[in-house]
């Protein structure tokens with residue numbers, strides 16, 4: 001098992017990727033904030049399906065956290081992350097500092113519409129997607145990969161990135177990797193480590209409730225009624241629900257009952273101090 005190259009500067013990343021490209025190899029980038037779990041590892045495997053080289057970036061991006069959020073507390077587990085990436089056969093890990101990504105005088109932000117203002121995550125985290133789209137655009141332009149892989153667990157984020165890449169003509173294929181779940185259904189997330197044992201035991205109710213809602217909607221019941229029932233069930237079990245809504249899977253627009261096309265049920269709920277999100281196809 002060889003350890004991945006560790007790259008700290010944009011110049012080193014560009015040099016490394018350019019040498020691979022000159023050798024005729026395709027490159028996949030998997031952007032992450034570290035605290036890696038099997039969901040992240042599955043994204044590297046997804047990149048490997050079509051690319052000889054896989055680069056993982058690890059950067060806890062300050063601009064996507066609001067002042068009241070968990071930027072300083074966000075888990076940082078670099079040594080364990082590196083061991084997992086080595087075991088997964090990743091070729092390089094890009095670990096820039098904050099000043100490498102945001103040098104003095106940095107003053108440019110990607111402004112978003114469309115799925116970024118769908119009244120879901122953006123209602124509760126108004127500056128979040130501008131921070132995500134800006135850092136992802138930078139990472140894509142720094143690495144210039146053929147493919148970039150993102151988890152479907154952050155469904156709205158994936159939709160925002162797809163739209164930004166299309167609108168800005170960034171020459172990269174965006175690939176979504178399916179959500180990886182614990183045996184009891186809880187979607188894997190770096191933030192699951194915040195859950196107390198009692199909260200961890202309760203957390204899978206989000207997925208179970210969403211599955212029950214999706215089954216009723218597929219059977220023809222009205223989306224709004226079913227979602228309201230799901231919300232009440234979660235609140236009755238002690239969750240504080242930010243949203244539980246049925247949307248068009250691509251645009252994230254609200255959908256009329258019986259409308260054609262893929263639909264997605266998306267949820268965000270707090271249990272104790274931890275906010276969990278999830279989504280499933282309907």
Ligand code: PAF
Nearest residue numbers: 031032033061132135154
């Ligand atoms: O999903 C994440 O981990 C982050 O939002 C991302 C895409 C790496 C941007 O910082």
